[in-house]
Amino acid sequence: MRTETKRQSGLVGAKLVRGVALAVALVMVGCADEGPARQPVSGIITLDGKPLPSGSVTFAPLDGATAATAEVRDGTYQIARSVGPAPGRYQVEINAVKPTGKRIKHPDLPTETIDEVRNVIPAHYNVRTQLAIVVTSDGDNAFPFDLTTSRRVASRTRGR
Structure with a gap:
């Protein structure tokens, strides 16, 4: 009988420890820093005065925040x-x-080929971008970009 009482006591103690651990974990999760509030962002992108039919726009943080990417459709x-x-x-x-229109070797699968593609957006708008914006917590965060295929850098209406 005494052995059974010890076993029950041990089970009660284990359940108590698990319960306390769970409660502490829930409190810690509830108190975790959610980080800065995210903001909606939108805009229009033109290339040589015409809406960009399709593509992507990425906002890469300059201050350690999280990047954001969007698909571009009809500008x-x-x-x-x-x-x-x-x-x-x-x-x-x-x-x-x-x-x-060309097929090239797949970079990871040497026996396969893939369609070759090229970026129609000049490098100074992507790999060597000179574009920058400031996202605010109290603004409308609409950022239009007027891109050109010439060397001239795109204009923006606001956001520096």
Whole structure:
């Protein structure tokens, strides 16, 4: 009988420890820093005066925040608040690829080929971007980009 009482006591103690550990974990999760509030972002992108038919726009943080990317369709893009960037400064990279009509070796599968594509957006708008914006917590965060295929850098209406 005494052995059974010790076993029951041990089970009660183990359950108590697990319960306390669970309560502490829940309190810690509830107190965790959620980080800065994300913001919705939208805009229009033109290339040589025409809406960019398709592509992507990426906002890469300059201050350690999380990056955000959107698909461009018919010259417009939108990023919902739930996945949008936090307030801060961002470098902007805009890309749009087009098939060249050639097949090339797959970079990871040597026996396979893939369609070759090239970026129709000049490098100074992506890999060597000079575009930057500032996302704010109290603004509309609409950022239009007027890109050109000439060497001239795109203009923006606001956001520096």
